[in-house]
Each structure stands twice: as structure tokens, then as C-alpha cells.
Amino acid sequence: MAKKEKENAQMVLMQRLKDALPANMSLVDELADLLQVSNDSAYRRMRGETALSIEEIAAICKRFKISFDAFINGSDNGMVTFSYKQLSNDINSYQQYLQNISNDLLKIGSFPDKQIIYAAEDVPLFHHFAHNELTAFKIFYWNKSILNVKEFENQKYDKSLIAPELIEVANQVIERYSKIPSIEIWSDDTVNSTLKQIEFYWDSGIFKSKEDALLICKEVKLMLDRIKKQAEANTKFDLNDQPVGENNYTLYHSDVMIGNNCILVQMGPVKVSYLSYHTFNAMTTTNSFFSEETDIWLKNLIRKSNLISGVAEKQRYRYFKRIDDMLEKLIAKIENE
Secondary structure (H helix, E strand, O other), X not given: OOHHHHHHHHHHXXXXXXXXXXXXXXXXXXHHHHHOOOHHHHHHXXXXXXXXXXXXXXXXXXXXXXXXXXXXXXXXXOOOOOEEOOOOOOHHXXXXXXXXXXXXXXXXXXXXOEEEEEEEOOOOHXXXXXXXXXXXXXXXXXXXXXXXXXXXXXXXXXXXXXXXXXXXXXHHHHHHHOOOOEEEEEEOOOOHHHHHHHHHHHHOOOEOOHHHHHHHHHHHHHHHHHHHHHHHHOOEEOOOOOEEOOOOEEEEEEOOOOOOOEEEEEEOOEEEEEEEEOOOEEEEEOOHHHHHHHHHHHHHHXXXXXXXXXXXXXXXXXXXXXXXXXXXXXXXXXXXX
């Protein structure tokens, strides 16, 4: 690669770093600390006077969670780098997973210009975390049935098995999510996975009692009522069900099957794409070309969807009525067995 091309790539990377940093953080201080160089040396790298080494590029990309492939190869190479946090069958791994989500939301919230667009195959996990019994159930289900955590092996559902620290981090997640303007796109199937999880545990005898199963159904009902009220107000609520800001929550209903949880985050000029895999984990990329394609796909999906927040009272009622009917059938099944 010619010297000019190296400089151009390095300057693009530096601009990318500036865009990714909140306004209250200094890029020169961050680089100096990360690369263990003086501020003067960091400035020379920012200006392109000193070429970054491969090791420095790797350290920068790791620290700031960005991919360098797009800057080197352009948009035509068909390669996109994703990052992910590996989960194991250790409950501490799941706690770190939740903490990573909380940290990401804190970073997103630090930007004056921010937004989350969420195409939801399943109910966004944030919403479960406004209700502690439902939070405990989802954490138990994910760790027992997906991650095969040993502590939950051969255990029936019991909220006391969930450490209070996990509930606290989950509460932190919903509080931080409530402060970020968001657009969510739901389909007819979005709530199905949660209902099927409850039904599966009931049919499999994993609930200790009928009362426990019905309590989780009640919590799902409370969650749906809360989401419906937020949609009506076009505003997110905090854990005390108080509005957080104005016009920061928009909900759409898509007749098209979404197929996968897809999230696009806007932080100032930077876009980050999240794609779900293995039920609830996510791969992320800051590749600008991929994120632009994701943005186009999401906006096209929105155009084909029905607005069910704000003044769309009839559409909102019909949508949530269908979900309520499914939930009532599950409740009746549990009550009559």
C-alpha cells in the first residue's frame, strides 16, 4: 500500500474514532493511555505524521469496538467483521453479558444524538426487566434451557435461585434503555416465544406449582400493559412507570415475518448493527456499509408496517387484543389442568 493510501486509511480511522467518542472524552488522551505514548506522539498519529503499527491498530479496534476492514477494502469486498461476547454455562458469564448490555446502553446514552431501531422477532429483553418476577423467569429459562448452567440442572423454577445482583443489573439495563429514543417493530409472532417458554415449562413440570406459572403469566400481562401505555404516550417509562422525556418511543406492527432480532444503533454520526444469534446473544459491527444496508432494510420494513403508537388507537387495540387473547388461552389451560 502506498504511503498516501496508508495515511488516508489512518486519517479515516482517526475520524471514525472521533465520531465514536462522546463529546466529554478526549481522543488524544484516550490514544495516549491506550498506546502508552505521550500526548505529542498521540497527536502525530492523529495527524498521520506517524504511521500506526499493526499492533496499535489491533489495540484501537479492540478498545473502541470498530472494524478496520471497510477502511482498507471499501464496500465491494463483501467482508464484514463482527464482534461478540462468548457465553458459557457459568452463571457469572450471564451476569457479565447483562453488564455488557448495560455498559453499551450507557455509552449510547452519552451521545446527544442517539436512537435505537429494533426489529423484534422476540419481545426486546429490556421490557422483561421492568418486572422482577418475569426477569427472574427469563434469566432462569435462558440459563437452564439455553446455556445449560449447572446450578439450574434438574431444578424447578424458583425465583430464589436468581441472585439479587442479576436482578439489579437487569433493572439498570431497563433504566438506561428508557433514556434512549427508540423505534420498535413487532410482528404477530413477537410475543410467541415468551408464551411458548411458559407453556413448555408448565407442560414439562418445571414450575413448582400452578400459582408460580400463573404469576409469570400475570407478569407478562403487566409487561404488555406497560408497553401499550408507552406506545399510547409515545414515551418510555422508568421503573416507577413515570415518563422519561417526550416522544421517544415509537411502535410499529409488521405483517411481514421479521425472522431475526436486528438492532441498529445511532450514536452521533456512527451506526452500529446488532444481529441476534443463539436465541438472545448478539454479534455487533461498526462496518459503515453494512450498517447503511441495515438502515435501508429497517426503514423499508417501517414503511410497510402499521404505526400502533401515538394516535393510532384502533390499530394498537387490535394488535394487543390478539396478544391478550393468546395469553388468556394459556392462562385458561394452566388453570384447568
